[in-house]
Amino acid sequence: MAYQTWWRPLHVEALIATGDLSSAAPALADLVAASREARRCAGRGMAAGRLAQVHGDTGRA
Incomplete structure (x- = not known):
């Protein structure tokens, strides 16, 4: 399962x-x-921040 954290x-x-x-x-x-x-x-943090950014949630981004 660890390989999934790469892709x-x-x-x-x-x-x-x-x-x-x-x-x-x-x-x-x-x-x-x-x-x-x-x-x-x-x-994980990068992906979560990017998704929050595109939704306009700058506090979470």
Whole structure:
């Protein structure tokens, strides 16, 4: 499962970059679940912040 913490942040970022925000939120939830299991993921915060930013939530971004 740890390998998922490498590619899932890139997947979330790609969904955001292409404007597929309805798919980005569930993908971020999958990333959070995978990172909890692996107990590490540097990209989780980046992906969560980016999604919050595009939704206009500057406090969370």
